Amino acid sequence: MKKKLKWLVIGCGAAFLLLQLTNPPRTNPPVKADLIATLNPPAPVAASLIAACYDCHSHQTKWPWYAHIAPVSWLVVKDTNDGRDALDFSEWPTNDSETAADQLDGMSKKVTNNKMPPSKYTAIHQDARLTAEQRKTLTDWLDATATKLNSAPK
Numbered sequence: 327m328k329k330k331l332k333w334l335v336i337g338c339g340a341a342f343l344l345l346q347l348t349n350p351p352r353t354n355p356p357v358k359a360d361l362i363a364t365l366n367p368p369a370p371v372a373a374s375l376i377a378a379c380y381d382c383h384s385h386q387t388k389w390p391w392y393a394h395i396a397p398v399s400w401l402v403v404k405d406t407n408d409g410r411d412a413l414d415f416s417e418w419p420t421n422d423s424e425t426a427a428d429q430l431d432g433m434s435k436k437v438t439n440n441k442m443p444p445s446k447y448t449a450i451h452q453d454a455r456l457t458a459e460q461r462k463t464l465t466d467w468l469d470a471t472a473t474k475l476n477s478a479p480k
């Protein structure tokens with residue numbers, strides 16, 4: 327019985343080690359045009375964006391330790407890749423005020439509806455939990471900037 331248990335533990339350990347060969351690459355490609363550098367929001371807005379959005383929507387992801395351990399790494403890397411595909415603050419449309427305004431509008435909606443940042447993210451990342459006041463400061467700025475960009479000469 328004891329011997330069987332020993333082999334079971336060794337087997338599981340080996341399987342876990344083999345699983346680590348399947349860790350997907352954690353990338354941070356070069357930043358092309360950064361949202362904050364382009365639009366220069368007030369410090370509290372920039373701080374909220376960095377704390378609550380940049381890990382999944384930029385090329386400046388701070389990869390946590392568990393992003394190095396399969397199978398959790400699969401989920402974290404997939405979320406970040408999907409987030410970047412949907413909206414990328416490191417490829418900000420600097421020369422297209424219409425697209426930029428659309429993206430800011432979309433962000434404002436997601437923050438207002440409490441859809442972003444995702445709750446599975448804020449469950450782990452305490453500093454990404456925005457207060458009602460932080461949300462309002464953020465969405466006020468997003469809305470005002472979208473309006474400004476929309477009225478910019480085309």
Ligand code: HEC
Pocket residue numbers: 375378379380381382383405406408409412413429432433434436437442443444447
């Ligand atoms: C845990 C990773 C994660 C964080 C943190 C995060 N997002 Fe997302 N976001 C995603 C993913 C994945 C998608 C694409 C799937 C979806 O729409 O749910 C997405 C989609 C979006 C979209 C829709 C884009 C489109 O046009 O489809 C907007 C807007 C958005 N996020 C804004 C934000 C904002 C603003 C923040 C910060 C307040 C934020 N997100 C934080 C992962 C994240």
